[in-house]
Amino acid sequence: LEYLGPMKWTAIEVAVPVIVLAILFWRSGMVRYIPNDRLGILEKLWSFRGSVSDGFIALNREAGYQPEVVRGGLHFFMPFQYSMHRANLVTIPQGQIGYVFARDGNPLPPTQTLACNTNADDFQDVRGFLEKGGQKGPQRKILREGTYAINLAQFIVLTAQSIYAVNLSSSEQNLFANMSSMISERGGFEPVVIHNAEDMIGIVTIHDGPALPDGEIIAPTVANDPNDPNFHNNFQDPEKFLNAGGYRGRQLQVLADGSYFLNRIFATVELVEKTIIDVGTVGVVVSYNGRHGADISGQAYRHGELVEIGARGVWSTPLLPGKYAFNTYAGNIITVPTTNFVLKWTKEQFGEHRLDENLSEVSLITKDAFEPVLPLSVVVHIDYMKAPLVVQRFGDIKRLVEQTLDPMVSAYFKNIAQTKTLIQLLQERSDIQRKSGEEMREKFNSYSLELQEVLIGTPRAADGQNSIEQILIQLRERQIAVEKVETYKLQERAATQERTLREKEA
Structure with a gap:
């Protein structure tokens, strides 16, 4: 140091205070620059008003996180007094x-389940959110496309790409990572999209709101009219849905073709x-839902x-052919x-609708103690209004x-068989078929069915019998013998006539 001249000592004496002042100036946080694509979250380190006594955000200029954020520029x-995040x-x-x-x-x-946003719905205004009674926890309102200047000390935002937050503890990080995974599993970071070509509808289950009354399993439709002040636009506005009296649980109203931006913590969707x-x-x-209606069957x-x-119950009017968004x-x-559909009493044969796949030939016992099986078919029609x-x-x-x-059909033909011999059963098949159609038609009518025709096959021996x-x-x-007798008679008559003719000629 003894070799330093007066000029150098003067420079050191000037530089040291300047450096110290620069360090103090930088550490003091007096001037801060925020880029325009970022924001600053203020944490007040000390205040004459003391620390926050209740809550997490300092609304009255106490020490702690401040409600306002700092946007781009010099400040x-x-x-x-302040730490900038x-x-x-x-x-x-x-x-x-x-x-x-x-x-x-x-x-x-x-x-x-979720925080109400009826009054406190602006997440960029922390002070207004808290003063209007905003609730802590997951919110019903979701964020759509865009860029938001949100105080991340007060609000944590989950997106498909990242978790926006400041100063999360390890337990909070695990909590929100699990929450993000749950939303992702439900496809919640993207809207529900139902394509017309897939012929699907969405069944909605609501996870917030009052529980269903006793005896109900499906929540009724509420405020589905666009002119209704509480029109919730297919569950996309949770507050209006709940204000209209909506219940939690599976909903009667379904989602048809289209795109729906739903809070998947509030509502989950199953495609059917x-x-x-x-x-x-x-x-x-057969409806499981609705009021208890009066019987109109007569x-x-x-x-x-x-x-x-x-x-609730069996509707008196059926659905006609077409596509239905039915829950x-x-x-x-x-x-x-x-x-007209055919019921076949024939093993291993069945009609188009497979209603007769468990039917088989009718086992009979004839008057002369034979045990044939009878294949038959019945043509039936159901009036659509009687369905x-x-x-x-x-x-x-x-x-x-x-x-x-x-x-009924088996018993009818068993009764017929007991009055007929096997030969009669074979020879009188046409008469039995006509008579059975006439007699069973009335029985079918009593069941609201129209019997069109009865078709009887040829009786045959059961398996293993000959x-x-x-x-x-x-x-x-x-029959061959009978035909031979007739042939012999004709031959004898011809021979007699031939002999008589020859005698006359002689």
């Missing part, structure tokens, strides 16, 4: 959704196929009740054929065939 502050602006890409979690606010009631009623059939609706019908459309959790559609009566009485058409028509074949052989031999 001047009291020395050593720089953060990125929240950007939601086109066609995606962001979810918001509030750290501060009023606590959620025990029955509420549309209901298609083919030409030649109608659909009888006093003469004592097999159950039919109700009007929209009531399969709110009811069941039983398809009833309205064209609900059939379903109400029997449940479905296959049950009608197996539990009612099969025993007695009927022996009878048929005897019949054939007998």
Whole structure:
């Protein structure tokens, strides 16, 4: 140091204070620069007003996180009073959704799942959010496409690409990572898109709001009219849905073709196929939902009740051919054929609708103690307006065939067989067929069915038996013998006439 001249000492004496002042100036935070594509979150280190006594955000200039954010540019502050946390602006890409979690606010009631945003719905105004009664926790309102200057000390924003937040503890990081994974598994960062070509509809389940009343399994449709002040536009506005009296649980209203920006914490969607009623059939609706309607089946019908459309029970009017956005959790559609269909009492043969796949030939016992089996077919028609009566009485058409028509038809032909010999059964098949059609038609009418025709096949021996074949052989031999007798008689007559003719000629 003794070699330093006066000039150098002077330079050192000037430089050291300047460096010290520069360090103090930088550490004091008096001047801060924020790029225009970022923002600053202020944390007040000390204040004459003390620290925050309640909550997380300092609304009254106490020490702690401040509600206002600092945007791009140069900013001047009291020395050593503020710590600046720089953060990125929240950007939601086109066609995606962001979810918001509030750290501060009023606590959620025990029955509420998501925070209400009826009044406090501006996430870029922390002070307004808290002063208007905003609630902490996951929010019902979602963020659509765009860029937002959000105070990330108060709000944590989850997107498909990242989690926007400042100063998260390890437990908070795990919490929001799990929350983001849950939303991603539900496809919640993208809208629900239902394509017309896929013939699908969306069944919605709401996870917030009052529970369904006792005895109800499907939440009724609410505020679905665009003119209604609480029109929620297919669950895309949770607040209006709940203000309209919507319930949590599976909803009666379904989502048709289109795109829907839904909060997937508030509402989950299950895609199911549309209901298609083919030409030649109608659909009888058994509704699990709706009011308890009055019976309109009439006093003469004592097999159950039919109700009007929209009531709970079997609807009196069936669905005609077409496509329907029918909620399969709110009811069941039983398809009833309205064209003529054939029921075949023949093993391993069945009609187009497979209603007779469990039917087999009718086992008979004839008057002369033979045991043939009789294949037969019955042509049936159901009036489309009587289809609900059939379903109400029997449940479905296959049950009608197996539990009612099969025993009835089998018993009828068993009774016929007991009055006929095997040979009569074979020889009188046409008469039996005509008579059976006439007599069974009335019985079918009593079941709301129209019997078109009865077709009887040839009786045959059961598997492992040949007695009927022996009878048929005897019949054939007998017929041959009869024909031979007739032939001999004709030959004898011809010979007699020939002899008489010759005698006359002689």
